[in-house]
Amino acid sequence: MHQVQTQMLKRERQAFIMKQVNLHNRVLSADLGMMLNVSEDTIRRDLNELAEIGELVKVHGGALSKSYHYDYAPNTTYALSEKTIIAQKAATLIEDGMYVMLGGGTTVRELVRILPHKLKATFFTISLTTALQLCDHPNIEVIFLGGTLVKNSQISVGGEVISRLNEISADLCILGTNSINTEGITDSDLEAVQVKKAMIRAAKRTAIVTISEKLNSAQRLRIGELNDLDFLVTELSPTDEQLTPYHNSGLIIL
Amino acid sequence: MHQVQTQMLKRERQAFIMKQVNLHNRVLSADLGMMLNVSEDTIRRDLNELAEIGELVKVHGGALSKSYHYDYAPNTTYALSEKTIIAQKAATLIEDGMYVMLGGGTTVRELVRILPHKLKATFFTISLTTALQLCDHPNIEVIFLGGTLVKNSQISVGGEVISRLNEISADLCILGTNSINTEGITDSDLEAVQVKKAMIRAAKRTAIVTISEKLNSAQRLRIGELNDLDFLVTELSPTDEQLTPYHNSGLIIL
DNA sequence: TTTAAACCTGCAAAAAAGTGCAATAAAATT
């Protein structure tokens, strides 16, 4: 770790930071502070400025190169605060060493985002965006189940995925859903339904994560009944009366 | 730091400043004031004038040479203009109805971005980001070859991918590369090398897309020799002399 | 939960920059 000249112009310093970021893909504020001989506050301010003009992605403790990081824009997610609560609760289901299967959607993505960085587990997914988010975690293994991609939901479907799923036995499956009522969960895309069915079959237990807004709605195609499922995670308190019909159907409410 | 003669004309002084800037890429107002024996106000005025006619870039505390690479423009990808040229040329290789295999990297991503929206073709890829980019095109079929994900490069690797690749015969494979020289193309990640080898085998013809900066460099692991390849696409003119060794090795230069 | 690191906010000191003005120097005019 080498030092750099004293008395550096701000622009120079920021250029140096950008070089480091593009070279190593990630930098730590503490390291840069030492190398450039300025306080971490200064580095933080630099990183924030560079992030503001979109040169890099600021993260807790430092920054990441933009090209190697999937641009996750938390502010654009609908009902983020609810989804954060859901993510917190769902995360408690995941333990070290588990094999976990994940679907797509912003709620699942939020779950992945808040997973502890130390978690060591194996994740299977059919969603491109979930997979990219998983790539930010250093200690987990990510396996993408390939197939034909559905363009608007960016998940893979088709016989290939399903036959792969039939060979897998995971500890837990976590799915977002478009619609859930006391009859079960439903969707509108036939291919996606097939795959989600197979995912539920391939896991010992299944958790549904969804904002309460989607409770008591239905679409044309049935994915599964409530007794195919094990957990229901919403932003509501487990004792909320909106959830009692689901509790009575045998689901564990988080 | 040496002193300079007592009285100096403004034009002389500014010429001296430019010499310093071009020599050191940076100057401090305070230093110049000392060296030229004038007040910092004068120096500041000089720097502002020189900045106004575009001879240098004024920053807080001094000035920087115009050639100084503080110039991080809004482009998120490094060398975007070169990559756009490459993408345009590579796109001419793709025709309706083809089966095309794509690797990862920003050059390939740029290629996908500029593909005509009316193109009807089938694309296979191992790169999450390439796959996402492909999802923006309504008329193409995207098949992701799943496997274990490498977190840095966000591509899938492993036996699963390779055995799938062995079942495929594509018309064209387009790969970015980290390093190419007259011996062939090389990389540093063993798993990635295995997959890229299999991709080249699985396609009738292979095109390498790369900015010229990466020509004549090498890394530890060999992916393939030049006669495993068919096309080389850089931002240079096909007749550029840097490319003649590759042309002589039998590659078609675009 | 607890703890340590990282973060943000406001503040103050120092450096740098902008401003108006007067003194001086250079150029142009008579």
Added chain:
DNA sequence: AATTTTATTGCACTTTTTTGCAGGTTTAAA
């Protein structure tokens, strides 16, 4: 050459920028 005009320079002044630090808060990980 003398005088007017114009440009340049330094100074005193205020404003802005940059930076580090103290505080309270948030986040990450044990």
